[in-house]
Amino acid sequence: MNSPKKVLITGAGTGIGRALSVEAAKKGFDLILVGRTLGTLDETLSMCSTSPVRSVVADVTKAEGRALIADAVEGSLDILINNAGVLSVGHLADMSDADLQRMTNTNLVAPMALTRDLLPALRSSKGRIVNVGSVFGDIAYPFFAGYSATKFGLRGFSDAMRRELSGVGIGVTYIAPRATHTAAERTFASLIEPMDMTLDTADVVAVQAWDAILKGKRESFPKGKERFFVKVQRLFPSLVDKSLGAQARDLKTLAALRPSPQS
Template structure:
């Protein structure tokens, strides 16, 4: 029987998912790379230094897509990484139903459904569920309301499953990167300076994530001020209300927001 770990990564065609895949290939894992676009998955495959990798073109928000993924897993899975996510930025009053449903379905409902569908395979291997969240899943940011809510939900889901599966031999890790330099950055680029965001590269996020995963950590946050702010948020949320609320009201922030949401 092979001792090589089988790892499935959603949203593997770009950004953090691609970086996670490249790092996993370097570690010698057997990879199943999932995404909605064949071309981007092929690009990721070409960057992976392993022949033990295959792609599954599937939409994780659809039952048909999840069925394709389950077929590819074939009954056994060591690590499931729920990474696929989407982002829209703006005042909640300006968000349409489609925006809210897209973020909620992709960022929260799909990871829950895919985890449910792959639980038998994870039980067989006594594997690990990894949910890629966000610092915004602790520090709720204005103009990122639905995105923050979906990541708060993913963090809650991670805690609940860790407790529900206690004794089953399945671990759960919640990884919370800060803002990352990916294609999604364009959605909030104008807000980076006025809201004093620090950005990591996808490679840095992937390296920190794999370190946490392989050490079996419960949760992982980036090094720096965000980790401190998460602690403040959990203990003294009113302080964060004042600080981030002031940023949200600042004319420079509001002017940058208009630039971010221009068609």
């Protein structure tokens, strides 16, 4: 009998990462779950009891955290899922250096660095790199400028690594969910209605992601209008400029961005 696939998931304590972990456990994979907070990781572990599973408390933006992760892999890895991410929303003029640095480090630099560090283990198993991006990595949304920039970068990284590793048997899949019902939803909740956003549950995202991963797909986008808009964005970006520009100027959108008055 073949050994179960060894799968490492970052940001596994909550949201999409937790849903990806639970779905992977149903498939019987050997799981290594990574997150910064022991309590949330333990909650995810308790939901994955049908599968071999262990956790690593580590910050993927830190070299020492990535070293702990590499040690846990023990020389071979079938699937690396770079899922950890953070979000700040609002006018770029209101973004602090810390906001921009946090998104860049977590959403882009950390996946690149962790992929680099785990390449020997992935080569050993002829494994697969999975980068969880966003529809915002194709359709750059106003008031999500920093976040969109990091996801555009992650999509470019995915394409580059797919080509760079094409001769060594390592595959690359880019997953681009739309807005999702997670704790991060609080960050942009006031924009959902004025910007006509459709949200998926994390469970739906996880099922679609695993379908794409196991089929070895190049990329995966949600079903619905966003998939169509991605195609329009790539072929006729000026049409998307007009549509999203109008939304950005709409008084309801601008009102939603104003801070709530302090009581």
